[in-house]
Amino acid sequence: MTPHVQPTTARRLRAALVGVVALGVSALAAPASAADDDPGPVEVTGYSASQCAAGRFCLWSGTGYSGTFWSTGTSGLQATSIASAGSVWNRMAVDVRTYSGSGGTGGVTCWNAGAQTPTTSVGSLSVRTMTATTC
Numbered sequence: 001m002t003p004h005v006q007p008t009t010a011r012r013l014r015a016a017l018v019g020v021v022a023l024g025v026s027a028l029a030a031p032a033s034a035a036d037d038d039p040g041p042v043e044v045t046g047y048s049a050s051q052c053a054a055g056r057f058c059l060w061s062g063t064g065y066s067g068t069f070w071s072t073g074t075s076g077l078q079a080t081s082i083a084s085a086g087s088v089w090n091r092m093a094v095d096v097r098t099y100s101g102s103g104g105t106g107g108v109t110c111w112n113a114g115a116q117t118p119t120t121s122v123g124s125l126s127v128r129t130m131t132a133t134t135c
Contacts, residue, residue: 049118052089057096057111057129060087063119075129077104085124089116095135098124110135 049065052058053073061067063086070080073092079102090096090111100106100123109122113133 049087049089049116052091054091055093056091057127058089058091059085059098059124059127062086065118072127072129075131077126077128079103079126080124082124085120085122087118088120088122088124090114092129095130095133097128097130097135098122099126099128100124102126104128 051065051069052071056071056073058069058071059080059082060069061082061084065087067086068082070082072078075094085098088098088111090113093113095113096111097104098109098111100108102125104126106125107123112135
């Protein structure tokens, strides 16, 4: 003889099981690291300036902090793979220059330490993080 389970009890048990499975899967995910300097672009769906951690220089391909996101915390010349930035935030303590061409060529725009703009159109195929505030 099988025990009779009330429909409400079965729904609660099923909901609890789904919650436990979801929690277990999320625990297996690798944590994100702000110190990860992988320069590869990341397509984001939740757009926010909060993606840009303190001590980083960040670019978004779209305005309003949308589109492909790229950031760095490293000094020197780097390729970004974002041809034109629509949003920029320099959360570093030094100035950063964006270049319209690769390898530090083309038009230059300098972003002072702390500069932030949600709407721009600036060439950004490469960036040079300076060692001081030198714009």
